[in-house]
Amino acid sequence: MARSRNIKPGFFSNEHLAEVDFATRLLFIGMWTEADREGRLEDRPRRLKMALFPADNVDIEKMLADLDHLGFITRYTVGSFKAIQIVNWAKHQNPHVKEAKSTIPAMPEIERCPEKTGASPVQAPDEHGSFPADSLSLDSRFLIPDSLPPSPAPVVGTDLFPKFWKLYPRKVGKDKAEKVWGKLKVTQELFDLMVEALAKQVLTPDWLKDKGQYIPHPSTWLNGKRWEDEIPDIATNVHPFPASRHTGFADRDYTAGLIRREDGTYAF
Template sequence: MARARNIKPGFFANEHLAECDPLARILFAGLWCLADRSGRLEDRPKRIRAELLPYDSCDAGALLDQLQEHGFVLRYSRDGKQFIQVLNFNKHQNPHVKEAASSIPDPFEAEQAPGEDGIATEPDSDEHSTSTVQAPDQSDTNPADSLSLDSLIPDSLIPDPVTPQPPEGECAAVEGETDVLFANFWKLYPRKTDKAKAQKAWAKLNPDRPLFEKIMRGLGNHCASRDWIKDDGQFIPHPTTWLNGKRWEDEVRPAGTIHQFPGQSRHTDFDKRDYTAGLTQREDGTYAF
């Protein structure tokens, strides 16, 4: 039975998902509705096509292969049956508390079968099986459909690579997010100099979401300030200097409503100036101090 799920604005701008066919993208969103609360469902391409793409002539199996190739789903087998795991499902969905628990085997728990000597052995690998991937994170405490900063970052729905990840709580667990946040900062910073040094300064700060938002608000204020607008931006500091100095905390002077456009002379309104102000007029009509 299909279920109501959430979709974030970042879904539509995801560059990795854009490499899949349009029908594969629709299918990916539809899989959320068919998946159980753990993001799993039976791998039955014909039935999936009938449920999600009933009016389109397509090969649902090939579309699923595309999604797996780009790291959005995992197709695997257990006890001779085929299943699908939507990767990072619980990072982007918040199932209802009364939704039934998954009855489908977890692909991230190694399957064991008794051998001829009665000792459990690892299963033979096949086309869709795996035992080297860490399980997705548990459901977030925040509502999945809240308009958080995730919604504004185009790559927020990119799944983690299908490789073992460090334990939760270690610094390495946020490296991917740190890179994404830096990419957004770099895109908006007007003076792009020494990116490698700037990235090191950013990594040293290792900003969480509240600090990131504060940095970006400060950057927006600086971009609209007099000092950064005048003289074609020659007074904009290097990004590394700006980050190391925590310049987002500076008070800035807004540019105001008067702007000088390129090619516009500063020497104007001579006819409106009072050149006799402060002078004494002589009898012959001349002026003196």
């Protein structure tokens, strides 16, 4: 169900949003109206397309990937449920006190930053907020993930990320992909599953068309656990046309078996 949300003038001047096209910026605004009071919504590109762009020819999957890559949203999976968390939601919005509680599972947290106060930044359902949500100002900090203290380098899988990066066909956002990789604690067994899935996905039509522009960003692929996706069978019963037998006319000896006459002609 669509909901009313706030938008402030600074949104239109944000230098990070300027990196994406007009339709993607409009999608970002539209996602607020589709998100619940916690800033979560189902990761269903086709449904978003019908809700926000019913009359337009746009690539929602690519637009979501760009927003995720730039840090405006985070795409994640809990079990088989795919969801989206709008980053820094509580800074931008004050949901109505009577708005229904979220039914979408929260994004798994590997590491938590200790809070200085015990109060949650999200307004309780039965309480009225005493201050408005922060405006989307020119300061880029309002639209990118909060800075966190540096976490220790993961022990497991650190030597495997370079191998993954070398294999992944779309090399963008390496730093972000490496951070996600660290949270996953990749073992050799998990790495082997990833490589097996990649070997199949690179042959799918979506990954092959338009010079690979529909290949997910590496961080999106890792965050969404896309190695668990069902991969359609690639047709193997398609054979090339046989070589034509109508060739070599210029090399044939058309006088073979004939008798040459004195006038230079041939006869049987």
